[in-house]
Amino acid sequence: MEKLGTLDRKSVISVLTQGKELANELKKQLHPTTTSKEACDSLLENIVSSYENALRLLNCMALLGNADPSQIAVTNFLGSPYSVEGSPRSEVSEHNSKDQQPHRHVSKKRKTLPRWSEQVRVCSGTGSEGQLDDGYNWRKYGQKVILGANHPRAYYRCTHRNTQGCLATKQVQRADEDPSIFEVIYSGKHSCIQERLKQKKEDLIIEHKEEESQRHSQQMLMVSTEPTLKIETQESDTKEGSFPSFSFPIDSENVETQLFPESTNFIGTSYTPPFLSPATSESYFSLSPCPVNDFGIVHSLQSSESDFAEIISNPTPATSFPFEDLDFLIDQVDFGSHFLDAPDCS
DNA sequence: AAAATTTGACCTCA
DNA sequence: TGAGGTCAAATTTT
Numbered sequence: 001m002e003k004l005g006t007l008d009r010k011s012v013i014s015v016l017t018q019g020k021e022l023a024n025e026l027k028k029q030l031h032p033t034t035t036s037k038e039a040c041d042s043l044l045e046n047i048v049s050s051y052e053n054a055l056r057l058l059n060c061m062a063l064l065g066n067a068d069p070s071q072i073a074v075t076n077f078l079g080s081p082y083s084v085e086g087s088p089r090s091e092v093s094e095h096n097s098k099d100q101q102p103h104r105h106v107s108k109k110r111k112t113l114p115r116w117s118e119q120v121r122v123c124s125g126t127g128s129e130g131q132l133d134d135g136y137n138w139r140k141y142g143q144k145v146i147l148g149a150n151h152p153r154a155y156y157r158c159t160h161r162n163t164q165g166c167l168a169t170k171q172v173q174r175a176d177e178d179p180s181i182f183e184v185i186y187s188g189k190h191s192c193i194q195e196r197l198k199q200k201k202e203d204l205i206i207e208h209k210e211e212e213s214q215r216h217s218q219q220m221l222m223v224s225t226e227p228t229l230k231i232e233t234q235e236s237d238t239k240e241g242s243f244p245s246f247s248f249p250i251d252s253e254n255v256e257t258q259l260f261p262e263s264t265n266f267i268g269t270s271y272t273p274p275f276l277s278p279a280t281s282e283s284y285f286s287l288s289p290c291p292v293n294d295f296g297i298v299h300s301l302q303s304s305e306s307d308f309a310e311i312i313s314n315p316t317p318a319t320s321f322p323f324e325d326l327d328f329l330i331d332q333v334d335f336g337s338h339f340l341d342a343p344d345c346s
Numbered sequence: 347a348a349a350a351t352t353t354g355a356c357c358t359c360a
Numbered sequence: 361t362g363a364g365g366t367c368a369a370a371t372t373t374t
Binding site: 347348349350351352353354355356357358359360 | 361362363364365366367368369370371372373374
């Protein structure tokens with residue numbers, strides 16, 4: 001717990017620092033000649049999120065400080081609590097018991113595979129139905145008609161199951177009440193390296209560096225006596241369209257270490273004891289690499305049927321921040337969402 | 347040709 | 361015994 005405390009403190013400091021940097025960025029943006037409403041809005045959102053992140057962290061730290069982590073139901077940043085076991089009660093225990101099939105070489109480890117659910121809203125007519133691209137590569141291995149459900153349930157496992165032994169699976173089922181919503185039940189954490197996400201991270205870092213240099217160039221031009229040499233770019237717009245889930249208000253040199261600490265797996269799809277370094281080095285966002293506006297994601301407490309309450313219509317990102325080993329705090333986080341108010345870690 | 351999907355069979359558990 | 365999860369051969373897609 002000592003290590004955890006240190007990491008928490010670092011995380012809070014990082015988040016607050018990030019907020020400060022965002023504020024500085026906003027200050028720059030407010031310059032009369034460079035003011036862009038969109039940019040300011042975005043920065044403001046990020047600033048608010050940064051402080052909310054910090055507050056949430058502090059809140060969770062208070063709870064973690066005197067409780068057994070394995071017993072704490074953490075709250076993801078969409079405000080949906082689920083246990084660190086990723087196992088919302090009854091459904092999971094049922095599932096787990098079924099998984100103890102000796103002939104299928106299922107290790108006992110699998111018994112505790114975390115499970116959590118999301119609801120993914122897909123805009124009709126976009127053709128994205130069924131894709132539900134969450135950034136990972138999945139292989140469909142089955143489909144079943146479920147009693148009482150209007151739509152079949154599809155079963156997917158990680159494409160890298162055979163090559164990398166990744167045990168992550170998910171079930172996807174269209175909601176009866178709203179066909180535009182898919183309920184996705186994830187099980188198990190990815191231990192694989194997903195090239196797409198890796199590439200995305202690299203792209204983002206490059207993008208951020210380009211934006212930085214772009215901004216720098218513009219600032220230089222502002223003080224220049226040659227205002228006609230204005231450089232135009234739509235890069236940020238176009239890139240945001242394809243991948244708007246992140247903004248990188250922090251120092252570009254720190255992007256990798258702060259947002260993507262490769263070795264720490266700061267974002268996990270499931271609770272990982274902070275003291276046990278998970279096998280994967282993959283950052284674990286819901287990256288939404290397909291057009292983000294196509295769907296919204298609802299994280300939910302799987303065990304409670306009435307708990308699918310919060311629908312984020314657009315997972316437009318707020319702020320990513322470094323959590324290092326605190327991946328259990330941000331279980332399957334979609335950073336694109338705004339944090340809900342009252343921090344609630346119980 | 348390789349990878350992905352489909353789909354009926356099979357397995358386990360309640 | 362039936363529901364739900366998985367397997368694996370057949371088929372389709374890339």
